[in-house]
Amino acid sequence: MSRIYVHFPFCKRKCIYCNFYSVSREDLKSQYLEALSHEIELRADELRGATVETLYFGGGTPSLCTIDELVAVAQKLRSAFIFAPEPEFTVEANPEQLTTSYLRGLRKIGVNRLSIGVQSFDDEILAMLGRTHSAATAKAALENAFATGFDNVSIDLIYGIAARQPGQWRQELKEAFSHPITHLSAYSLTVEENTLLHRKIRNGALPPLNEDCAVDDYWTLIYEAGNHSFEQYEISNFARDGKISRHNSAYWAHTPYLGLGAAAHSFNGTERSWNAADVNRYIQGCAAGAPPRESETLTLRELFNEYILLRLRTSAGIRFNDLQQRFGAERRKKTEKHLIKLPTTFYISDGEHIVLTAEGRLHADNIAMELFETGDEK
Numbered sequence: 001m002s003r004i005y006v007h008f009p010f011c012k013r014k015c016i017y018c019n020f021y022s023v024s025r026e027d028l029k030s031q032y033l034e035a036l037s038h039e040i041e042l043r044a045d046e047l048r049g050a051t052v053e054t055l056y057f058g059g060g061t062p063s064l065c066t067i068d069e070l071v072a073v074a075q076k077l078r079s080a081f082i083f084a085p086e087p088e089f090t091v092e093a094n095p096e097q098l099t100t101s102y103l104r105g106l107r108k109i110g111v112n113r114l115s116i117g118v119q120s121f122d123d124e125i126l127a128m129l130g131r132t133h134s135a136a137t138a139k140a141a142l143e144n145a146f147a148t149g150f151d152n153v154s155i156d157l158i159y160g161i162a163a164r165q166p167g168q169w170r171q172e173l174k175e176a177f178s179h180p181i182t183h184l185s186a187y188s189l190t191v192e193e194n195t196l197l198h199r200k201i202r203n204g205a206l207p208p209l210n211e212d213c214a215v216d217d218y219w220t221l222i223y224e225a226g227n228h229s230f231e232q233y234e235i236s237n238f239a240r241d242g243k244i245s246r247h248n249s250a251y252w253a254h255t256p257y258l259g260l261g262a263a264a265h266s267f268n269g270t271e272r273s274w275n276a277a278d279v280n281r282y283i284q285g286c287a288a289g290a291p292p293r294e295s296e297t298l299t300l301r302e303l304f305n306e307y308i309l310l311r312l313r314t315s316a317g318i319r320f321n322d323l324q325q326r327f328g329a330e331r332r333k334k335t336e337k338h339l340i341k342l343p344t345t346f347y348i349s350d351g352e353h354i355v356l357t358a359e360g361r362l363h364a365d366n367i368a369m370e371l372f373e374t375g376d377e378k
């Protein structure tokens with residue numbers, strides 16, 4: 001069983017909070033797609049014999065590609081790898097590209113899951129974030145998606161924005177849930193280095209983030225999601241009717257995946273590799289038969305730290321027997337002892353298995369850090 005991620009590193013312009021690798025150089029798109037086609041050929045052997053269960057086109061903005069361009073990538077992948085009969089096939093899209101004809105084209109390629117970058121249903125907030133669409137465009141994109149027959153649609157929203165008026169976040173969630181979406185990814189605004197948001201806060205053009213606002217918004221999110229039968233299956237991800245992202249769940253379960261395209265990461269269970277985050281180098285490398293790629297072999301300690309970090313964020317939680325099988329009895333004992341000393345409102349456990357509650361997940365990263373192993377490898 002395998003997963004494939006394909007990165008499309010082009011955006012109309014950079015959103016102020018974004019630190020994903022993308023460039024505003026659509027003139028390089030056709031050379032990039034040619035390079036991607038080469039990389040697919042070059043790496044076809046890496047999944048030899050495995051069946052691809054999920055395919056994810058992310059970015060950047062995959063929907064800046066024409067349908068014909070996406071068809072070519074999908075065909076190339078299908079000729080190089082073995083796919084399950086109905087793989088989960090997700091495409092990230094920005095609302096402004098989701099016309100009915102574009103959406104029909106996506107369905108014809110086999111796309112059965114959309115992840116739409118809505119971020120907010122308020123024009124002022126969208127403008128502040130540097131987004132290129134309006135609230136009306138986002139609503140129209142959702143209507144078009146359902147009218148074209150998509151029944152597995154996720155949207156992204158951002159919270160923790162102090163510029164929202166009191167009650168506005170709740171209204172935006174209500175707007176989101178008034179559409180028949182099956183999945184919501186809601187992220188707290190964070191300030192990453194090398195982003196416009198970071199610079200604007202540093203030079204005083206925007207106020208620093210307000211942590212109380214983020215926590216209040218988190219609780220509003222938990223309440224409204226629960227009210228609309230959405231389960232929080234990962235700290236930032238909510239699904240109804242079991243429509244979790246199978247692709248992203250595999251990341252959180254720490255299972256292998258193949259990443260193609262500039263800046264894409266791959267993981268084979270012990271080794272992580274990543275292509276250069278540089279479109280020009282990627283194009284040149286693929287043309288020369290060697291996409292620029294670096295790799296590292298993860299030690300058992302690093303795998304343990306990642307396992308703890310990822311599992312504590314999800315509703316799958318930690319099964320102590322599984323942890324023991326992967327990392328040994330000593331790590332199990334230490335983890336179990338630490339977690340059951342947390343405040344009782346932070347977790348649910350039957351002794352074999354522990355899952356953080358919505359309150360506990362608010363502290364998941366800190367709890368994980370307390371468990372992280374440092375120092376020499378054991």
Ligand code: SF4
Nearest residue numbers: 011014015018059060
């Ligand atoms: S559209 Fe997405 S990938 Fe592109 S800059 Fe904005 S947040 Fe980043």
